[in-house]
Amino acid sequence: MYFCNIATMKKLGVIQESIGSFLLNMRTKNNREPKVYTYDNAKTMGILYDVVDKNTHLQVAEFAKLVQSLHGDIRVTMLGFLDNPDLQQALPQTVKTDFYGVEDFSWSGKLQKGSAYDFIGTKYDILLDITTQDSYPLLYVLMASVASYKVGRFVEEDMRYDLMIDTQEDNSISNLITQINVYLSKIKTK
Secondary structure (H helix, E strand, O other): OOOOOHHHOOOOOHHHHHHHHHHHHHHOOOOOOOOOOOOOOOOEEEEEEEOOOHHHHHHHHHHHHHHHHHOOOOEEEEEEEOOOHHHHHHOOOOOOEEEEOHHHEOOOOOEOOOHHHHHHHOOOOEEEEEOOOOOHHHHHHHHHOOOOEEEEEOOOOOOOOOEEEOOOOOOOHHHHHHHHHHHHHHOOOO
16 A cells, blocks of 8 residues: 655646545555566566656666666666656657656546556566656556566655665655666675
8 A cells, every 4th residue: 555645746636636546546455466676687677757858858768778788688668757748759769668648547547548558567577666756647657557576766654666765865866766776786686
């Protein structure tokens, strides 16, 4: 179960997010069995992020490219939440990237179509949530995903991730990426 403050989230209407959060919580209680994956044993990786601007997209894409070049066995797919559809034309595609937006959600806050729908149903070995703030559309995809090992930033009193990275000292995308890279390189599995 996850706990989130609707007042701190953004992107959809308050009623949409409230109803959606309630239904999502009911739907995702036991939708997967977590398993630890690292760069050594993962074959697939999904990266979820908020496309707030071109720079954020480039940072995440560079990280994805680095993972693919250093760990050639890992197939990486990126999914970005795009609040401004016009921005998509300005984003370079160096790694397979899909986008979704508010229009993919129903009146009740349920994801009903688009590339995020396929992303949720893909059983990635590792799902990286490279966000520094709560956003309902991103939280929806994260919670509904059937990925085996979910990694993201530390969120107090919340159990949305299997591995939480503490970034309170420097809550930037670049620091989160650096810390994720360190931990996925150092963790050893049997």
